[in-house]
Amino acid sequence: MQYALLIYTEPGYHEVLSEAEREAAYAEYFALADDTRYSAGARLQPVETATTVRVVDGRTLTTDGPFADTKEVLGGLCLIEAADLEEALDLAARLPAVRLGAAVEVRPLVPR
Amino acid sequence: MPLDAVFRDEWGRVLASLVGYLGDFDRAEEAAQEAFAIAAERWPISGMPPNPGAWLVTTARNRAIDRIRRERTLAEKIPLLPVPEAAMDDLDECVFKDERLELIYMCCHPALSLEGQVALTLRALGGLQTAEIARAFLVSQETMKRRLSRAKSKIKAVGMSFEVPDARQLPERLDAVLTVIYLIYNEGYSGRVDLSAEAIRLGRLLTGLLPDEPEARGLLSLMLIHHARRQARFSGEDLVLLDDQDRSLWDMRQIEEGRAVLDQALALGGRGPYVVQAVIASLQTHERINWRQVAELYRRLVELTGSPVVELNRAAAIAQAGDPVAALRAVDSLNLHEYLYFHSTRAELLRRLGRREEARAAYGRALRMATSTPERRFLTRRLENI
Numbered sequence: 496m497q498y499a500l501l502i503y504t505e506p507g508y509h510e511v512l513s514e515a516e517r518e519a520a521y522a523e524y525f526a527l528a529d530d531t532r533y534s535a536g537a538r539l540q541p542v543e544t545a546t547t548v549r550v551v552d553g554r555t556l557t558t559d560g561p562f563a564d565t566k567e568v569l570g571g572l573c574l575i576e577a578a579d580l581e582e583a584l585d586l587a588a589r590l591p592a593v594r595l596g597a598a599v600e601v602r603p604l605v606p607r
Numbered sequence: 608m609p610l611d612a613v614f615r616d617e618w619g620r621v622l623a624s625l626v627g628y629l630g631d632f633d634r635a636e637e638a639a640q641e642a643f644a645i646a647a648e649r650w651p652i653s654g655m656p657p658n659p660g661a662w663l664v665t666t667a668r669n670r671a672i673d674r675i676r677r678e679r680t681l682a683e684k685i686p687l688l689p690v691p692e693a694a695m696d697d698l699d700e701c702v703f704k705d706e707r708l709e710l711i712y713m714c715c716h717p718a719l720s721l722e723g724q725v726a727l728t729l730r731a732l733g734g735l736q737t738a739e740i741a742r743a744f745l746v747s748q749e750t751m752k753r754r755l756s757r758a759k760s761k762i763k764a765v766g767m768s769f770e771v772p773d774a775r776q777l778p779e780r781l782d783a784v785l786t787v788i789y790l791i792y793n794e795g796y797s798g799r800v801d802l803s804a805e806a807i808r809l810g811r812l813l814t815g816l817l818p819d820e821p822e823a824r825g826l827l828s829l830m831l832i833h834h835a836r837r838q839a840r841f842s843g844e845d846l847v848l849l850d851d852q853d854r855s856l857w858d859m860r861q862i863e864e865g866r867a868v869l870d871q872a873l874a875l876g877g878r879g880p881y882v883v884q885a886v887i888a889s890l891q892t893h894e895r896i897n898w899r900q901v902a903e904l905y906r907r908l909v910e911l912t913g914s915p916v917v918e919l920n921r922a923a924a925i926a927q928a929g930d931p932v933a934a935l936r937a938v939d940s941l942n943l944h945e946y947l948y949f950h951s952t953r954a955e956l957l958r959r960l961g962r963r964e965e966a967r968a969a970y971g972r973a974l975r976m977a978t979s980t981p982e983r984r985f986l987t988r989r990l991e992n993i
Contacts, residue, residue: 496766577766578766578768579766579767579768579770580716580718580765580766580767580768581767581768581770581772581773581776582768583766584718585775585776601765603764603765603766
């Protein structure tokens with residue numbers, strides 16, 4: 496079963512890390528990328544770069560900023576392949592961002 | 608044994624076996640219901656089969672397979688499930704694996720809402736009907752039905768496993784199970800005794816399934832000892848405090864059983880929060896209560912849980928041990944102003960220290976927060992007696 500791991504962090508959380516901590520986190524991500532259960536991943540630019548688009552009555556409405564104004568923002572995401580929810584939760588808990596305070600929303604994908 | 612007692616006994620086991628077999632909660636429940644309905648029709652006439660559980664599981668499996676076949680033919684879908692035929696022969700020797708532990712972990716999965724966990728556990732393991740659960744929680748049957756189906760659809764949608772959690776996840780998952788059972792127990796504590804009895808049944812089931820787990824025994828012991836005093840806790844509509852309870856109303860046999868279960872938990876090395884609470888409950892059934900020891904145990908419980916409510920209980924024990932000044936100091940250091948018992952405990956301590964005006968004000972605040980009639984009556988009486 497495929498799951499999306501949506502990683503929510505406080506903006507700028509990794510800027511306060513020391514060089515060594517950041518290197519260590521990157522190394523962990525690279526190690527995860529070798530795990531065949533991780534099928535894709537992406538890190539997003541800071542939330543200040545977000546633009547939200549809606550179409551209302553045929554008119555496109557574009558606004559500055561993220562969809563939801565929350566303290567934690569979507570900072571990145573992974574797609575994984577896991578046998579069940581427990582394995583997915585386990586993989587989510589192993590993301591370096593979690594150790595650094597991030598919350599990860601785990602959502603199953605609709606099968607194609 | 609009357610038929611509905613057999614049904615209640617067998618329900619959890621049959622359902623667990625079907626969830627494990629079919630991998631689908633709704634299908635399993637449907638099939639189990641069908642099998643129980645057939646049994647209700649046939650057994651009074653033909654007599655109960657020698658192995659009713661195996662009969663029910665096999666019948667339910669066959670029904671489920673029939674249904675899947677029918678749906679498959681109708682929709683011409685690709686195979687959903689392998690469909691081995693469950694034979695009705697040799698049922699007497701047939702032993703189905705007990706999968707109730709898998710089921711209880713699934714029902715109490717922290718990925719479900721807490722109210723969903725509670726309802727599902729009562730439905731799946733307790734064998735309660737949706738209407739009964741709705742009544743117990745004072746919600747409409749529609750609401751309870753929605754709550755149950757929301758939990759079941761999440762189980763299905765997220766691909767929850769039907770397994771006993773592995774060592775890494777076990778502490779958190781066991782905690783969740785204990786929380787659900789204790790929550791059910793406490794729902795019944797405020798007067799609806801049937802839910803407390805139900806929680807004790809679940810507690811017994813859990814200790815049977817996890818014989819080496821001291822916290823499961825701690826919880827069972829705690830519930831048994833509290834439950835044994837239920838008759839003495841009320842006099843008509845009025846709450847009766849421990850000191851004033853008529854001990855002849857206590858169920859001594861149940862207290863003895865609770866103590867025996869506690870001894871087993873301690874022998875297993877149990878020192879967790881439920882075991883500590885059971886030790887406290889047990890000490891409080893003694894003729895002369897050693898409040899100093901009780902206070903010390905509450906201190907240990909504060910260390911384990913970090914709960915300010917437990918700290919409040921510790922303060923009350925310190926007062927009972929003869930030091931209301933230290934008790935008041937402990938209470939005043941707490942940030943629990945939204946909690947009724949914070950104010951009532953404080954009021955009682957102020958009364959003992961002769962600070963009557965402050966005591967009155969504190970009882971007044973507690974009274975304004977009280978929601979149940981027995982609580983209001985109790986606090987009103989205290990207020991009048993200052």
